[in-house]
Every structure is written in structure tokens, then in C-alpha cells.
Amino acid sequence: MILGAVRCDWRQQTAEEYFQTKDDTKFHLIHAVHVLYNVEDHDSILRNMWEQLADGGYMFVVMQSDKGGWGGLRHNLWEKFGQGDRLKTWFRTSDDVNQCLDRRGISYVTSVDEMNINVSECVKEDSEAGELLLDFLTHTPYVSSEPEIKATALEYIRGNSSSVDGKIFFNAFDELILSSKTFTKQ
Numbered sequence: 001m002i003l004g005a006v007r008c009d010w011r012q013q014t015a016e017e018y019f020q021t022k023d024d025t026k027f028h029l030i031h032a033v034h035v036l037y038n039v040e041d042h043d044s045i046l047r048n049m050w051e052q053l054a055d056g057g058y059m060f061v062v063m064q065s066d067k068g069g070w071g072g073l074r075h076n077l078w079e080k081f082g083q084g085d086r087l088k089t090w091f092r093t094s095d096d097v098n099q100c101l102d103r104r105g106i107s108y109v110t111s112v113d114e115m116n117i118n119v120s121e122c123v124k125e126d127s128e129a130g131e132l133l134l135d136f137l138t139h140t141p142y143v144s145s146e147p148e149i150k151a152t153a154l155e156y157i158r159g160n161s162s163s164v165d166g167k168i169f170f171n172a173f174d175e176l177i178l179s180s181k182t183f184t185k186q
């Protein structure tokens with residue numbers, strides 16, 4: 001890959017901070033790979049990303065797919081324990097992004113990428129690695145101190161996993177969402 005002509009401007013700031021600067025630079029590629037769970041308002045970040053895309057540029061977003069186990073786990077936990085507006089939380093999935101694009105009339109193509117996660121440690125008693133992985137998968141620090149959440153998550157994970165060579169793999173899928181801004185006619 002030839003990157004010699006690419007000028008890099010490294011910034012350590014959130015998407016919200018960046019878009020607040022009202023920078024009118026246009027980009028040929030803007031991506032958010034497993035990032036839109038963390039922003040305050042994914043809809044407004046997507047709008048800003050799209051506005052700063054140059055004509056002919058590409059916007060690329062990756063999120064956990066609703067069709068996969070990890071997206072399903074988010075919905076399952078939210079149904080049982082969530083409070084308030086799910087869309088304002090980490091419990092977002094690829095369908096939430098697709099709906100934002102649909103509302104704006106932005107067309108896109110998607111593909112699904114299988115990304116099975118080895119959760120063998122999660123089902124072992126007293127495995128520190130398993131506890132940390134479960135914290136990560138449930139987005140719940142010290143999930144062991146929340147027995148109901150832990151039991152619900154483990155039940156869901158067991159029901160959506162496959163066993164291969166004595167290891168247990170949670171069937172997660174990434175959804176890759178690609179939009180292109182068509183060229184403006186001269």
C-alpha cells in the first residue's frame with residue numbers, strides 16, 4: 001500500500017469534540033469501526049460524518065450485528081435490565097445505524113463477518129480471564145457482583161455458542177456498512 005501522499009493529522013479527541021470545531025475539511029474515507037456504541041448520540045455523529053465526506057467518498061461503519069450472538073446479547077440484557085432510552089446507551093447494534101441511514105435516505109451495502117469469540121474461560125468457575133471477558137461482553141464492570149445479569153448473560157452465551165475441539169465459541173457477527181457519496185454533477 002502506498003501511503004506516501006497521505007498527510008496525517010493525529011488528534012486525541014472524541015468524535016463529539018472533533019465535530020464541534022466545525023472544521024470544513026472534506027474526507028474521502030470516514031470510518032467508525034466499533035466506535036458508535038461509545039458516542040453520546042450516534043445519529044448526530046453519523047450526520048456529521050456524512051456531511052464531511054467529499055463527493056465520491058466512502059463512509060464505513062462496523063457494529064455488532066443484530067443477527068449475531070453479541071448483538072442478540074445486547075438486546076437480551078437490555079430487555080431484562082435496561083432502563084431509559086436504549087439508543088442513548090452502549091446497547092446499540094448495526095440495525096440502529098442502518099435505521100439512521102434509512103431515515104436520511106442514504107443508501108448503503110452491508111456484509112456480515114463471522115467473528116466467533118472463545119468464551120471457554122467464561123464458563124469456568126473462578127477464572128479471572130473469564131470474568132474479565134464477561135465484563136467486556138456485557139459491558140458491566142465486575143459483572144460477578146450482579147448475579148442476575150451474569151446468569152442471564154451466561155445462559156444466553158451458552159445458547160448461542162458452538163463447541164469445537166473442547167473449546168466454546170460464542171457466535172458473534174460484525175456487520176460492515178458501506179455508503180458512498182455520489183459525485184456531484186458539474
Ligand SMILES: C[S@@+](CC[C@H](N)C(=O)[O-])C[C@H]1O[C@@H](n2cnc3c(N)ncnc32)[C@H](O)[C@@H]1O
Binds near residue numbers: 013034035
Ligand atoms: C472497541 S474500540 C474499537 C477500536 C478500533 N476501531 C478497532 O476496531 O479495533 C472503541 C474505540 O472507540 C473510541 N471511542 C470511545 N468513545 C469515543 C468517542 N466519543 N468518540 C470517538 N471515539 C471514541 C475508544 O477510544 C476506542 O478506541
